[in-house]
Amino acid sequence: MQVPRAAASRPLGKGEIPEATVARLPVYLRVLSALADSDVGTVSSEALAAAAGVGSAKLRKDLSHLGSYGTRGVGYDVEYLVYQISRALGLTQHYRVAIIGVGNLGHALANYAGFATRGFRIAALVDADPARVGEEIVGLEIRHLDELEVVIKEHEISIGVIATPAGAAQDVCDRLVACGVTSVLNFAPTVLAVPEAVDVRKVDLSIELQILAFHEQRKAAGIHAEPGAAVPDDVRSAGAAS
Amino acid sequence: MQVPRAAASRPLGKGEIPEATVARLPVYLRVLSALADSDVGTVSSEALAAAAGVGSAKLRKDLSHLGSYGTRGVGYDVEYLVYQISRALGLTQHYRVAIIGVGNLGHALANYAGFATRGFRIAALVDADPARVGEEIVGLEIRHLDELEVVIKEHEISIGVIATPAGAAQDVCDRLVACGVTSVLNFAPTVLAVPEAVDVRKVDLSIELQILAFHEQRKAAGIHAEPGAAVPDDVRSAGAAS
DNA sequence: AGCTCTTTGTGCATACGTTCACAAGCGTCG
DNA sequence: CGACGCTTGTGAACGTATGCACAAAGAGCT
Incomplete structure (x- = not known):
């Protein structure tokens, strides 16, 4: 990752929320807020996950790190979940x-x-x-x-x-x-x-664009030569060899 | 990650560059360009890694996915590496x-x-x-x-x-x-x-800010209660229970 | 040529993240 | 009241990423 975790030594202390999860919580929060505005009372992990663009299993695991909110057979109470995620992210303070x-x-x-x-x-x-x-x-x-x-x-x-x-x-x-x-x-x-x-x-x-460029190129390459044959690996001379 | 990898099934086909590496290559590229502008001829992985804010081992492994450029005992030719990374990222086309x-x-x-x-x-x-x-x-x-x-x-x-x-x-x-x-x-x-x-x-x-908020809160909490004692886990009632 | 010094490239161990699949739990309907 | 169906929460398997530590490989000096 990019944020140097302060005191990252032991294998994820129990109460800790994994970094990858933290990065997704704001997305869930946004979707949930939209749902709340539409007066939706509860969501299933399936529905919420779809709206957030992730798999439902991932979503459930993410939420499970905050605690065991949500009711089996029913889903999550939207308003309550908004509150819990906000709290977990530290958004209760300004x-x-x-x-x-x-x-x-x-x-x-x-x-x-x-x-x-x-x-x-x-x-x-x-x-x-x-x-x-x-x-x-x-x-x-x-x-x-x-x-x-x-x-x-x-x-x-x-x-x-x-x-x-x-x-x-x-x-x-x-x-x-x-x-x-x-x-x-x-x-x-x-x-x-x-x-x-x-x-x-x-x-x-510019970094984001370059990452997109990489994938763009890879897709383009795939069209011309689908089978595993890699791009001809260029001789060591092109353009620079001071 | 966030980009749904097209056809992400097999365990990283041999020639493939891992996503995490792709995300760092642009950073290396930028640092290298700056070095080139300062007429630096070669860099060691150590120096380059420091400038890019990563560990030297990680950097070497990243570069090793592109091929085996770089000379043992010496380092990497700046200009040549710029070219190779550009090519890997698909920046040779516009x-x-x-x-x-x-x-x-x-x-x-x-x-x-x-x-x-x-x-x-x-x-x-x-x-x-x-x-x-x-x-x-x-x-x-x-x-x-x-x-x-x-x-x-x-x-x-x-x-x-x-x-x-x-x-x-x-x-x-x-x-x-x-x-x-x-x-x-x-x-x-x-x-x-x-x-x-x-x-x-x-x-x-806003997502980035919320992630920062999370860490900010965690740091603040650490000051008042360093030992593992988690924040009092709030009763299930605050704000919503429709 | 041989020795030494430096720095790469990588095998290995570990940690992290994702996905599957299912038991446990809750509501509901008969 | 018991059985059923739905959805959560999580154990376990897999894949990916990171970091260590070292052998292999040039470069330069004697």
Whole structure:
């Protein structure tokens, strides 16, 4: 995975929720919320799994890690399950988020509505460009990067979103960490180095595209030469051999 | 994982590159490109791994799936490795990308420079809002959603990027797939249903935040009650029991 | 040539994740 | 009240991923 698990030594302590499950819970939560809005009272694992795009067995195992909610022969109470998943994810408390870098992407993030819905509040916007400082986006004034430390403390930020150019990302990250921020969402195309105790998740458009490209190529190759014969393995010379 | 592997039955056919490896190759590629720009001739697995934020053993195993490039006692030739990874990912050919939905996020994506660098060309922008149609973003005219099919064919799009509101996503996706697009990058907060042969990758801000929230909460809990004692497991009544 | 030093590539052990298949549990209907 | 049908929760089997540790293999020096 990508998040360096703090103290990952023993084989999954009993009460622990596996990382893969954690990554899926938000999906379930979203589907369940939609169901709740449609006044659906209960769902079966089968139905919920279909809506979430996973197998029903996987879904049940995932939910079983939270506890034994759900009634045999009936299914899961939608509203109750929403509550339990929220609790498991720690969404019963609210988190204040700061966005560093208010360029195109930062703007988009700040305006993203679904942001605030689930317990996250954008509490601060920071940018290095003096021309942008003072601008107001979503009822929030953009502050200058120099004030980063002050802003973080002032608003008790617990999650930092880095939407700066790649060059600035590591520096910003270091400063966030120095202020005590232990969760970072990184949109800059860089690998961030952080202490063990800090969680970093990265969202990288170009990586996603490259992964798609790989599969695209594989599919295309399959059309021309289905049988196991691999692509002719190129002689060691093409393009580079300084 | 999240991409339903087409024909994932046999235990990893010999020449195949594992999904986890594919997901890391773009990272190596980026680091290597930076090294190449700094006129570095060769890297050791140790150095490269450090820069990419992974263990050196993992890196070597990843690379070993592409073939046996690299020289014992020396390391890897940077330029050559760039080429090999590019080839493995299918970046030797170029992909034409269409962005559907040119709101805040779509704008950000269209302007994202690192987009074009690695063999991807934004070939079309599409939006449903007549007010936006005709606008020009990066030397590209925004076309109307009604023309989606025409645009896709016209520009031979192979990858569709969905940046629409959640409600429109599935419909747009269906239409893309109907046009023969087999790779989709979805930014809308919805689970897309697609045929087996289509790869979908999703990028979801709110999911990432929720995952961070989970870890944040776990860290906070650890401070107050380090010993294994779990959080008091709440009685089954809070908030819902219709 | 032979020796040494470095670094790759990989066999092996372990942990993690997924899937199947089924017993246990709950509601319902006769 | 007992039998039946449906759905959960989970044990067990399999596949995938990770990390260690080391043999094999160049490069360079004497």
